[in-house]
Amino acid sequence: MAEKEVSGSQANSNAINKINNLExxxxxxxxxxxxxxSCDYNQDLKSVLVTSVLNLEQLxxxxxxxxxxxxxRTQRLFGGQIVGQALVAAAKSVSDSLYAHSLxxxxxRAGDPKVPVLYQVDRTRDGRSFTVRSVKAVQHxxxxxxxxxxxxxxxxxxxxxxxxxxxxxxxxxxxxxxxLIHGYLSKxxxxxxxxxxxxxxxxxxVPIEIKPINPAQFYRQAPEEPRRLFWGRxxxxxxxxxxxxxxxxxxxxxxxxLLGTALLPYPQYRAKFAASxxxxxxxxxxxxxxxxxxxxxxxxWAGSSRGLVQGRLWRRDGVLAASCSQEGVLxxxxxxxxxxx
Ligand SMILES: CC(C)(COP(=O)(O)OP(=O)(O)OC[C@H]1O[C@@H](n2cnc3c(N)ncnc32)[C@H](O)[C@@H]1OP(=O)(O)O)[C@@H](O)C(=O)NCCC(=O)NCCSC(=O)CCCC(=O)O
Numbered sequence: 001m002a003e004k005e006v007s008g009s010q011a012n013s014n015a016i017n018k019i020n021n022l023e024x025x026x027x028x029x030x031x032x033x034x035x036x037x038s039c040d041y042n043q044d045l046k047s048v049l050v051t052s053v054l055n056l057e058q059l060x061x062x063x064x065x066x067x068x069x070x071x072x073r074t075q076r077l078f079g080g081q082i083v084g085q086a087l088v089a090a091a092k093s094v095s096d097s098l099y100a101h102s103l104x105x106x107x108x109r110a111g112d113p114k115v116p117v118l119y120q121v122d123r124t125r126d127g128r129s130f131t132v133r134s135v136k137a138v139q140h141x142x143x144x145x146x147x148x149x150x151x152x153x154x155x156x157x158x159x160x161x162x163x164x165x166x167x168x169x170x171x172x173x174x175x176x177x178x179x180l181i182h183g184y185l186s187k188x189x190x191x192x193x194x195x196x197x198x199x200x201x202x203x204x205x206v207p208i209e210i211k212p213i214n215p216a217q218f219y220r221q222a223p224e225e226p227r228r229l230f231w232g233r234x235x236x237x238x239x240x241x242x243x244x245x246x247x248x249x250x251x252x253x254x255x256x257x258l259l260g261t262a263l264l265p266y267p268q269y270r271a272k273f274a275a276s277x278x279x280x281x282x283x284x285x286x287x288x289x290x291x292x293x294x295x296x297x298x299x300x301w302a303g304s305s306r307g308l309v310q311g312r313l314w315r316r317d318g319v320l321a322a323s324c325s326q327e328g329v330l331x332x333x334x335x336x337x338x339x340x341x
């Protein structure tokens with residue numbers, strides 16, 4: 001069940017204060033956002049990622065504190081949240097004219113959902129074109145994540161290519177995970193264990209809306225090639241004009257359901273221990289994380305209790321927005337009961 005260290009009303013009043021006191025890098029939501037669109041604050045406050053999770057509290061120069069919203073069933077902090085918050089901290093120390101283009105992280109310890117995370121930023125180098133930051137996420141005095149993030153000034157180039165976006169049904173023609181779960185729950189022969197599991201999933205307030213392209217594959221009923229696709233967008237309204245913030249949200253989203261791709265060929269096993277070891281990301285073009293984006297996940301290799309997974313985030317107009325890569329530890333045990341979904 002999701003743990004909310006910042007209560008709904010507290011998060012909302014923090015958000016209102018931020019909206020009323022926007023200054024430079026203080027909040028990653030820029031003043032441009034408010035003027036460029038007719039901004040509905042109630043809508044805006046629905047985006048819990050922006051109002052609390054990615055809205056870090058500044059404690060000192062280059063030192064920030066982040067709180068949690070959604071905590072996975074493993075009761076270790078969600079990797080995407082730590083990466084997203086680390087990128088927010090790094091982005092606060094670079095000028096508005098710079099854009100995040102890549103990050104590389106190691107998850108060195110499990111995050112503790114009972115306490116906030118501190119983010120210490122080291123200004124590694126400010127170059128003419130590229131600027132590098134190193135961020136350490138700390139709990140109980142020890143690092144849980146180390147992250148290097150790099151930023152660049154806008155530099156056009158005649159070299160431009162990208163893969164072609166896979167041809168898939170549009171999000172409007174697909175069901176959300178919640179709608180799919182309601183469908184499964186209405187099956188009269190559903191096993192009690194499965195019903196309990198699905199109800200737990202429903203109660204889990206994940207801040208991302210997901211529409212799987214192939215729901216059967218999503219629920220691992222038969223061996224599949226290690227590749228899956230889904231449309232995803234962050235819940236709530238963020239608005240245009242703040243690419244740093246959209247990159248931080250994408251960093252959060254990019255760790256979601258990625259590692260599970262390596263399990264798709266093995267429905268006979270389920271993970272007894274799964275955790276991402278590292279996570280890298282490259283940002284290629286502007287995008288909006290509050291609009292539907294296609295997440296293409298594949299796993300080229302698994303072995304030695306590890307799985308390698310790669311992801312591509314596509315804008316719905318076919319532009320490749322971001323790529324990511326991750327290795328995770330995967331320890332499995334045989335499934336004893338066949339799925340009743
Ligand atoms: C990866 C580790 C665990 C490595 O630390 P370590 O001390 O080397 O730990 P470890 O020896 O691997 O033990 C971990 C666990 O694995 C067990 N183990 C060890 N060897 C075996 C074996 N041969 N067979 C079966 N089990 C084995 C150990 O007993 C440990 O179990 P335990 O934690 O004690 O229950 C650590 O660095 C760590 O916890 N890092 C943080 C990882 C993390 O939290 N990543 C982000 C969260 S994961 C995520 O967000 C993905 C979400 C995916 C999604 O939502 O789709």
